[in-house]
Amino acid sequence: MTMNRKLSSVFLLLLLFSDIYSVCDNKNGLFSVNATVHYNKAYRGFKVNSNFNLLENYTTIDVYQANVIDLCEGTIKNFPFLESLSMININLTKIQPHAFKNVPQLKILSLAVNKLSQIINGSFNNIPSLEIIYLSKNEISDIQQSAFQGMPNLREVHLDRNKITQLNANIFRGSPQIHIIDFKFNIIKYISRDSFEDLRPQHKKSMTIFLNKNNIEEVYDLNFNFKNPVNFHLEGNHIQQISTILHNLKEGSRLYLNNNKISCVPDDVVEYLTKTSKELYILNNPITCECLNRTDYLLESISR
Template sequence: MKALLLLTLLTLCHTKPYKPINVMDFMKNNEIMQQDLGDDDDDDDGDDDDYAEYDDNFVSDCPEWCRCSKRVLQCSDQGLTKVPKDIPANTVLIDLQNNDITEIKEDDFKGLVNLYALFLLNNQISKVHPKAFRNMDKLKILHLSYNELTQIPDNLPKGIQSLRLHDNKISRIPKGAFKGMQDLNVLELSANPIANSGIEPGAFDDMATLYLRIAESKLTAVPKDLPSSLTELHLDYNKIGKLEAEDFLRLRSLQRLWLDFNQIKYVENGTFTGTPKIREIHLDNNKLKKVPPGLNTLKYLQVMYLHANSISYVGVNDFCPSRARAKKTLFTRISLFANPVKYWEIQPPTFRCISSRNAVQLGNQRK
C-alpha cells in the first residue's frame, strides 16, 4: 500500500508547467486516504469500499463559491483572495488550487484536525503564518507549488508524506527545516533559485525521505549530507560540473539518479561506490568525454543514459565486469547516441551483459 501511495505522489510530482490536480481521481487512487477515513468509524461492519458511504451532512453549510461533498471542499478556479471561512470541521481534503490567495493566516485552518490533503497550488502565496498548520497531525499531503514563497514554511506537520514546493522563490534551506519528518516519501523543491550556498549544514538532519527533487535550480555541485534514506534523487537541469567520490557515500539505498542536463565534465573514480543498489543513472546531455569509471562494479545497474555527451571511446570493460557472475541484473538500456564515438570500432564483448541487442542505442538511432 505504501508503494501505491509513492507511485501516486511521484505522478503528481511531474506536473510542470502547472497542471491542475484532479481531486476525484486522486481520491480514487489513494487507498491510504480511504483507510484513514474509515478509521473514524469503528462501529460499522468495515464495508467502506465506496466513497458514497462517507458523510455528506455538511453540504448545506458549504462556504460560498465552494462545493462540498464526502468531506471534501473544492474551491479551485474561483478567483479567491483568501481562504474561505467556516470550513466544516470534518473536512479531510481541501482543494484551493488556481486562485489568487496571497497569505495563509494563523486561523485559516483552525480546528481541522482530520485534514489529510491540502492543495494550494498556483496561487500568489508569499506568507504562511508559523502556526497555520498547528494540530494537523493527520495531514499527509501538502502542495504549495507555483506560489511566491521565499522560505520554507515553519512548523510543518511531522506526519507529512508528500511536500511540494515546486516553482516558488525559495533560495535558502535552513538547518532543521524538515526536522522530525520521518514519514516523508516525496520532497519536491525544484524550480527554486537554490544554490549550494543556500543549503545550510544540517538542512536535511533528522528527516527521512525516499524521493528528493532539486531540479531546475542553481546547484553547481551535489549537495552535501543528503538524507541517507533516499531511493530516488533528481538533480537534473542544474549547473553541476563534476562528481566526486564523497557525493553519494551515504546513499546506500539509492536506486535511481537523475543528473542529466548539467555541465558535468568529470566523474571521479569511486563516485558510485556508495550506491550498491543503484539501478538507473541519467548522465545524458552533459560534457563527459569518457564513460564514467566504476559502472562495471554496479551489480544491479540496468539503465544507463549517456547520450548527448562528448564520449569518443568505449572500453571493453566499461559496462560489464570481467566475471559474468558478478553482475546480478543485465542491462536493459544503454544509450550512447549523439556522441562522437565510432560505434563500429566498439569491440563486440563490450556489451556482453545486456538483456538483448535492442538494449544498446548507438549512432543516430536510424534504422
C-alpha cells in the same frame, strides 16, 4: 563608552543573523488563501477562501493562490489529519527551521515553482512521516549538509529545475528509505567522490538518481556504500569519457550516458560489460567509425 561598544556589537550581530532566518518576513501570509481541500480520498475536493489555520480537519490541502514569502517557525502547526500539502507558486523565498510542527500524518509536500534559494538544516524538522518532497523549479543554489537528515520515511526528493552547481556530501544522511533523487535540469558541473557516500538505504529497491541535463563534464569514482543497484541518469551532459564509475556500481545497475560527447567506448569497458549484469546506454553520442569497428572486432573475438 564600553557600554556603547557592547550595544554596537549586539546590534551588529543582530544584523548579521537577521539574514539567517531569525526574523519572520510575513507572519500573516496565510491569513487568507485560496485552496482546494479534501476531507479524505473518498470525498470530492472543493475550493475555499479561508485562513489557512482553519483548515486543520482536512487530509489534503492544495493552496493555489496566496502570498507567503516566509515559512516561519511554527507556520504550519497543529494539522493532525493532513497527509498532502501543496503550496505551488506562492512567492515563497524562505523556510525557517521548525516551520512545521505537529503534522504527524504529512506524507507529501510540494513547494515547487517558488523562489527558494537555499535549503538550510532544520527546514523539514518535525516531519518524520514525510515520504515525498517536491522542490522543483525554484531558485535553489545551496543545500546545506544534513538538510534532509533524520527523515526515516523519506522516499523521493525532487530538486529538478533549480540553480544547483555542485552536490555536497551528507545531504541525505539518516534517510534510509530514499530511492529516488532528482537533480535534472540544474547547472551542476562537478560531482565529488563523496556526493552519495551518505546514502544508506535499508530497502531492496533500485536507487534512481537523475542528473541528466546538467553541465557535467567528468564523473569521478563515486562511493556507493550500499548493495542496491543504481539507475544512474547522466543523459544530456558534456561527458567525453566513460570513467571507472561503471565498476563502482552494483550488479544490476544501469548507466545512462545518452546524448553526451563520447567518441569511443574503451576496450576494457566493452570486455567488462560482457562479464557483468550491468547495462550501459550511449545512444546519440559522436562515436567514431573506427571505434565502432574495433568494438565489433573485440566482441567477435570474445564470443569465439
